[in-house]
Amino acid sequence: MTGTTDGAGTTGTDGLRGLRALVTGGGSGIGRAVTRALASGGAHAAVLDLAPDCGEEPWTGLTADVADDASVRAAVEEAAARLGGIDIVVNSAGIGAVGTVEDNPDEQWHRVLDVNVLGIVRTTRAALPHLRRSAHASVVNICSIAATAGLPRRALYSASKGAVASLTLAMAADHVHEGIRVNCVNPGTVDTPWVARLLDAAGDPGAERAVLEARQPMGRLVTAEEVAAAVVYLAGPASASVTGTALAVDGGMAGLRPRPAAR
Template sequence: MSSRGTFDGLVAVVTGGASGIGKAVTETLGSGGARVAVLDLEPADASDLAVRCDVADDESVRRAVARVAESLGGIDILVNNAGIGAQGTVADNTDDEWRRVFEINVLGTVRVSRAALPHLRKSPAAAIVNICSIAATTGLPNRAAYSASKGAILSLTRAMAADHLGEGIRVNCVNPGTVDTPWVQRLLASSGDPAAELAALRARQPHGRLVTAEEVAGAVAYLAGPASASITATMLQVDGGMHSLRLRTGAAR
C-alpha cells in the first residue's frame, strides 16, 4: 500500500475504477494523497471525480479525459485497468467475440493513453501503469482471446515506454495472477462445481490462494510513485510465483 502523502498534489486517472482491481487502485492512490478520477461505464462516487466513459468509444474517452484535466488541473498518473474476460479455445470464440475483447482490452488502453498523453507530457511525475495478466506470459487453458489481448498489452507497454521515455513518461504494467474480483466470483458461480473450481484456481498459484485486489493495487502504486522513478518498460508479477515456480506437492520436495 502507498504511504500517506506519496501522491500529494498529483492527479490520477483509473479506468474501470468502480469495482474490483480498479476500485482498490482508486482507494490506494487516494489514501496516498492523489486526487483520483474514476472513468467507468458505471462510475462510483468514491473518488474525487467520477466520469462515465466507454473505452470502446473514442469520443467518449476524449470527453472524459478532457473533463478530468479541466476539473482537476491536469493528469499525472494513468492506470489502464478497464477490461473484460473471455473463456474458450481459439476455436470456441466467434470473430465478433475476438473483436470485442481486443476493442476493450487493447484499443481501450490505446484510446485512453492517446487522449491523456498531452496532459502527461506537462507533468513532472508522469506515469502510466497498464493492468496486464499472467495470461500474457503463461499458457492458461480456455483463455485464448483473453491471453492474446493481454500479450498485446505487454508488448504495447514496452513500445510505449520506448516512445515516451524522452518525454518524461514512464510506462509499466502489472501482471496479476487470478484475483478475487467480482468477475472471478461470477465465473465460479456459473461453474458446475464452484467449490472444486475455486480449489483448482487456488492450487495453480504456488502460494495456494487467490491474489487480492489490494495486493495488485499496491504494485500499481509502487510503479506509479516516486520510488520507481528509474523503472520503465517493466512488468511486475503479482501472482504468488505462478510465472516461474513449479513446486512439488506433498511432504517430499
C-alpha cells in the same frame, strides 16, 4: 501511511500526495482498489467507467466507454479540468473471455481486443498532452499472467493481454525521452467480481475455486488490494527509474515450480 524512501527522497505512497490520477475501469474490482489506494496515498483521482458509482468515495466519477474514442477524449478532458492536470494514468478497464481458439466468434474477438487493447490506446493517447506537462508522468497498464503463461480456455483473453504486454514495452520506448514512464502489472487469478461470476457458473464452484487457488504456488487467489499496491508503486515517484517493466503479482505462478507438498 509511510513507505520506504527512494533515492529522490520521496517515500512510498507519500510521494503521491497532490498528484492527479486517472483510472479506467475504476468502478469495481482491481480498478476500484487501485483508485482507493491512490486516494489513500494523497492523490487526487478520477475514475472513467461505464458505471463509475463513486458514492461517498473521495474521487471523481466520469462515465466513459473505452471502446468509444469520442467518449474517452471527452472524459479525459473533463478529468484533467477537474483535477487540474493528469500525472498518472492507470489503464484497468478490461473484459474477460472463456474458450479455446475454436469457441469465440469473430465479434467477440473484436470486442475484447477493442476494450482490452485499444481501450489503453485511446485513453493514453487522449492523456498524453497532459502527461507531457507533468514532472511525474506515469502510465500503468493492467496486464495478466495470461500474457506469459498458457492458461486453458483463455485463448482470446490471453491474446489480448499478450498485446498489452508488448504495447507497454513499445509505449515505454516511445515516451521515455519525454519523461513519461510506462509499466504494467501482471496479476495472477484475482478474487474479483469477474472471477466470482466464473465460479458461480461452474458445476462445482467450490472445487473450481480450489483448482484456481492450487495453481498459484502461494495456494490462494490474489487480492485486488495486493494488485493495487503494485500499481501504486509503479505509478508514483518512488519508482522514478522504473519503466518498461512488468511486475508480477501472481503468488509465484509465473516463475516458481515448487515441489508438491509432502503427504
